Structure formats: C-alpha cells, structure tokens
Amino acid sequence: MVEQCLEKGDKKSASYAKLYEALSAFLTDFDFLKDSFGLTQQDVAEKMGTTQSAISRIASLKTNPSYKQLQKMAEAVGGELLVTPMKSMTVQLPYDLQETVRKLAASENKSTNDYLESVLRNAIELERSSYMHRTLALKKVCEPRAAYNCHGKKTKRKIK
Secondary structure (H helix, E strand, O other): OHHHHHHOOOHHHHHHHHHHHHHHHHHHHHHHHHHHOOOOHHHHHHHHOOOHHHHHHHHOOOOOOOHHHHHHHHHHOOOOOOOOOOHHHOOOOOHHHHHHHHHHHHHOOOOHHHHHHHHHHHHHHHHHHHHHHHHHHHHHHHOOOOEEOOOOOEEOOOOO
C-alpha cells in the first residue's frame, strides 16, 4: 500500500499507510487469535483490566495504542508482541499452516520458533548448495576444454 501511494506521488497517504501498516497487521493477527480461542472484545478487555470500548477504539484504528496496550492485547489472546526493525527478514507463517507446525514442533520436542528456524536453515542451506552446484556446472560448460596429447600431457588447443 505504501508503494502504491508513493507511485501516485501521494506522500501524505504513504506516510499514513506506513504508520498504520504494522498496526493493521497486528490487529489482523489479534482478531485471528481472539476468534481462534472464542474470545470477545469484552473477554479481552477483562483480561487487560480495561473496557470493551477501549478495545473497540483500538480495533477500529480510532486511537493510537501504546506499546504496553498492544503487549497486553497480545497476551490476552495468548500471543506475544514482536517489534522489529528487520521486517524484510521476518516471516509470517500463514494461518492455515500454524497448527501443522505446532504439531511437527511438538513431535520433535522443539518450540515452534526453534522448529521453524531449523526448517528454514535446512531449506536455505539446501537451496544454496543446489545453487552452487548449478553455478559450478554452468562454469564447467562454459570453460574451454583442455586438449591432451597421447602421453596424457596438456597441450594448447586452438578454439575455432
């Protein structure tokens, strides 16, 4: 969304979109967890020690919540708040895979984060190895072949 606003030359809208992009993503995840546990805004408010209307104002982007409020909201639905300056290196696991990952992690006696880290590490190492193999194979194809005389000694060969 930010990129679309910038393409149109609308810096004010781009600034607004950038400001609320993270909060919007938080609220999407918050609603997913809230609904997964069958909680209402009232249930969340009670767990946080606040009112349902305060939760509603945050959920509808009518107020700017503090870090502490977001942290309490996340904890109220069984989540954990993550704030990072490395968004481009952070992966959001699609909702439809989360239960499968939890089960796989449990089967290996790992936390979901440890399990995902090992899966990503292994996949990336495999991809890097495959890439290096393809690169080396391509270099071999492109290198001129050396000619050998009948005594097994390398000779200079003219390339036609």
